[in-house]
Amino acid sequence: MKVTVVGAGAVGASCAEYIAIKNFASEVVLIDIKEGFAEGKAMDLMQTASLNSFDTKVTGTTNDYSKTANSDVAVITSGIPRKPGMTREELISTNAGIVKTVAENLIKHSPDVIIIVVSNPMDTMTYLAHKATGLPKNRIIGMGGALDSARFKYRLSEALDCPASDVDGMVIGGHSDTGMIPLTRLATRNSVPVSKFLSQDQMDHVKEETKVGGATLTKLLGTSAWYAPGAAVSALVQAIACDLNKMFPCSSLLDGEYGLSDVCVGVPVIIGRNGIERIVEIELDDAEKTNLEESTAAVKKTNEILTEMNLI
Numbered sequence: 174m175k176v177t178v179v180g181a182g183a184v185g186a187s188c189a190e191y192i193a194i195k196n197f198a199s200e201v202v203l204i205d206i207k208e209g210f211a212e213g214k215a216m217d218l219m220q221t222a223s224l225n226s227f228d229t230k231v232t233g234t235t236n237d238y239s240k241t242a243n244s245d246v247a248v249i250t251s252g253i254p255r256k257p258g259m260t261r262e263e264l265i266s267t268n269a270g271i272v273k274t275v276a277e278n279l280i281k282h283s284p285d286v287i288i289i290v291v292s293n294p295m296d297t298m299t300y301l302a303h304k305a306t307g308l309p310k311n312r313i314i315g316m317g318g319a320l321d322s323a324r325f326k327y328r329l330s331e332a333l334d335c336p337a338s339d340v341d342g343m344v345i346g347g348h349s350d351t352g353m354i355p356l357t358r359l360a361t362r363n364s365v366p367v368s369k370f371l372s373q374d375q376m377d378h379v380k381e382e383t384k385v386g387g388a389t390l391t392k393l394l395g396t397s398a399w400y401a402p403g404a405a406v407s408a409l410v411q412a413i414a415c416d417l418n419k420m421f422p423c424s425s426l427l428d429g430e431y432g433l434s435d436v437c438v439g440v441p442v443i444i445g446r447n448g449i450e451r452i453v454e455i456e457l458d459d460a461e462k463t464n465l466e467e468s469t470a471a472v473k474k475t476n477e478i479l480t481e482m483n484l485i
Contacts, residue, residue, distance in 0.1 A: 174198045174414040177241040177283070179275050180251035181205035181214045181233065183396070184291060187403025188248055188410075190218055193229040195407060197414045202241050203233040205251075211235060244283040246410050249275050249302070250402075252292040257392050264293045265478050269301055273484055276302045287312045287448040289409055290424070291402060295348040296472045297479065299424045299437040304485040311449040315424020317348025318439035320405040322422055324386035325355045328379045329362075333370055339363055343422045344383065345439045346468035353439075354464045355383045359455075409444055416446035425449055431457075431465060436476070438469050 176192055178185045181203045189201045205211040215233030222228070234240040241247065252268035272292050279286055288306070290299040290313065299315035306313070321344035330337040342360030346352045357376040360367045367376065382389070390398040412419040423442050427433045430452045431440060441453040457465065479485045 174246070175200045175202070175244045176410055176414075177202045177204060177244040177247040177279065177286075179204050179247065179249050179279070180292075181207075181211040182250065183399035184402050185248070185250040186214045186218070187399045188250065188291075188406045189214070189231055190221075191403050191407035192410055193218060193222075193227050193231050194225050195411055196227045196229055197411055198229050200230045200232070202244065203231065204236065204238065204241060205233070206236050208235050238278040238282050241279065242282040244279070244286050246287045246289065246413055247279045247283065248289045248291060248406055248410070249279075249298070250291040250406075251275055252298075257395060265297060265475065266482070268292050268294075268298060269479060269482060269484055272298045272301055273305045276305045280306050280308070287314070287413055289406060290315045291406060293348075293397075294475055296352075296424045296437050296439070297475045300426070300472075300476050301479055301484060303426050303437065304479070310426040310428065311447055313426065314409060314442075314444070314448055315348065315437055315439070316402070316406055316409060317424050318344055318422030318441075319409060320402055321348060321353050321355075321383065321386070321439070323401055323405055325360070325379070325383040328382045328386070329360055329367060332375050332379050333362055333367065335362060340367075342367075343441060345422050345441070346465055347438055347472045348424060349468075349471065350385050350388055352468035352471050353384045354461060354468060355380045356461065358458065358461070412444040413446060413448060418443050418445040418450060420444070420453060423449070425452055427452070430454055433465075433469050436469055436473050438465075438472055 203211040211233030215231045218231045292298045295317040326340045329340045344355045346354035424437045443450040
């Protein structure tokens, strides 16, 4: 299994590190436009191999996509990160051109690749990758929901004062502060609904803290987070590499599912060797349906900018 990670910044390097440490890939290629940057990150990671007991080969290259040839999975993290006070949508003017070029270069050298999109605004960048490459819908995956769900489970475990491993829950909808839909109604602690342990006020607080999870970290760090995004990506890549048929909420191109079409938005999917093996349609209540429709409408509005920029 060969994995390419485009962008050797904090998120990309974390992706490469977690993938290497899990030891399921034979090779990870880091690529960046900054001269020597990916090579340096790769060398630094390889110097941890004996300490962390992994055999994955990590290499770096400066903007040479021929080194990514025959990748099974490619992760796009490239683009500028969020700064404090900046929305994911404000990144589009810079990141759209980058993501389009990257996706086209990846396909040129790895026509069978499965692409995982991390760059923000993630749902719109996932949609752009579809339009730029024409790949089947199963082979382009937006990472956002996997990360948002991990943040949701963190906030739930915090409110419940229990280990995160006790908790299960998911976030659907757009990967934005207003578009996320944490499904508190379906969240559980060891199969018991969290409503048995938490008041409605507590669950509402968890929901709101989850929705601003990225913005909270950006304010604290001065830039986007990287550990949890890297871990979320590595979980998706592992599910593909090991054909786990594991369910994650991911941004997926919808074609009638949930009554929605021609948009990428977070819904539960099964991830296996072919990427998105299938989209899972769960039963939503009226409020959740309305929230998903509103979230999708906001994503489509952002997607219109791609047309204005003549990118699709």
